[in-house]
Amino acid sequence: MTVATIETVRQADGAQIRLSGEWTLVTLPPPIAGLELRLRDLASGNTCWDLQPIERMDSAGAILLWRAWGRQWPASLAVSGAHRSLLERVEAISADVEPEQPSASWTWIRLLGGGALAAIGHLAALLALIGQMLLDVAHLCVHPGDIPWREFSANLYKSGAQALPVTALIGFLIGIVLSYLSALQLATFGADVFIVNLLGISIVRELGPVLVAVLVAGRSGSAMTAQIGVMRVTEEIDALATMGVSRSLRLVLPKVLALALAMPLLVIWCSAAGIVGGMVAAKLQMDLSFGFFIDTLPKVVPVANVWIGLGKGAVFGVLIALIACHFGLRVKPNTESLSSRTTTSVVTSITVAILVDAVFAVLTRGVGLP
């Protein structure tokens, strides 16, 4: 392999630049930008070029020369036929097409408007999805044979049963943390026994449903968006449609119903784990017996709180599944869109769950508190 070399040969009628060696992308000595500058300097003073000693030249070498010459042929050029045709191909490159620049004025208004339109579009599509689902439910009432039991139970298992260990672990740990921190505060007032009220109300009414919503949105919501998204990318959804299978009936409805059923059960499970955690920590920290804790709990936490927790669970479940399916159906056939839709889906579900939780808190402010 011979390195690309540049020589200046003095002749009677002026200097001639002679290039030799291998002028290919792999063999050009880096930095190539420096080489281009040097050639450009030479080109400005000399118009006589001899490329015949060049052993090999590829399009990178040809483009380098062409750019150094200022995109025009030098006045005098000696070159072999093959290399000349290569240079001619470079000459034929059409001028760089600039992408259209969006006008810079009113950028923020455009952004705002675009965002608002996108939000309205999402809301409309979500509304259509809900409407389609209601139609599907009506259809299933008339034709009970079409109920997708297999998909329903598969989703129930995946998003419900398989989520049991992680929800129990998180609930238990949060219960311990909450109990431990509250005990320190309550002890300063000598109000140790109120730990039961505090833990009972906060876990059953608030923490249980919200924790499970966050976990399920991250666990099952993302999986649902990714699954439907990939099915769109690989045209599986179109294949379903050509077989006359409704995508909302077969894909969306089982997920929504499964989460609507699984979430309240997970809420109960997670709240129970949280209370057990709190009970253990109270025993270790304040020597509060298990018997006293269990005995006091139903007296200080009205049963309405359990119903509120269950109701929240069901509502969150429906919302998470709907949002996940909605974003899944909007995935465009490329990897970037898949990842951004999955992120948006999880972030939106968690935000919406907490928003709805706030609405619940306002609406039920007079219920279930002693």
Next chain:
Amino acid sequence: MSARSDSGRQTPPAIEIRGLCTQFGDVVIHRDIDLDVEAGQMLGLVGGSGSGKTTLLREIVGLLAPSKGSVKLFGQAVLDPDPDLRRQLRRRFGMLFQQGALFSALSVFDNIAFPLRELRLLDEGMIADLVLLKLGMVELEARHGRLMPAELSGGMVKRVALARALSLEPELLVLDEPTAGLDPDRSENFVNLIKMLQKALGFTVVMVTHDPETLAGLATRLAVLADQRIVACGTAAEVFAVEHPFIRNFFSSGRAAATVRQGAC
């Protein structure tokens, strides 16, 4: 170094496979395969489905390690333990995947510019010129550079993938089913395009294909993979002379045999 190796130094073959065996679990795919491809040749690899053609192709480009044996490209082991040598070798060949394997998040322009940018040697102006040149080579226009892969037709995907495979000026081009999924007209165009580029750039080609027209149009040599080994390798005439049930079956349809014979003899 002896005087002989100094004076008559031969260029090593583009591909040199020695004693290659592949086994997945208990399933033996290849048994003791030897294959040489000289620089500038265009080899068509044929074989029944499941005979391990694509597996062999993946072993040639180093995506898969053979159970036994060695693969050398340009006299250098594909799976060399030195990562720098390996990276250098990978820049000397380009692969055209069956489905194109374009990066779906990047535009056509960025797809072709990607390997060039990875070199970290060229400035953006030069990359832009190179990309436009490659687009021109595969007979696409500069405005197509702004399209995303999802907006391309099947034939255009193949062209862009070819432009990307060619962007580093490879000495070896590996084609996996180059014309699968194209209608006969486009497939003929694509074959002519590769042929024209091969003539201009002089690279070596290895391809896997089922299409007799593609074989006839491109391949100067054939290698037949059957019974876990290469049963015949050579020009079309030499391959036809070999008595083997697969060769008889594959070229039994009169038209296919006529096309290949006509093209390759």
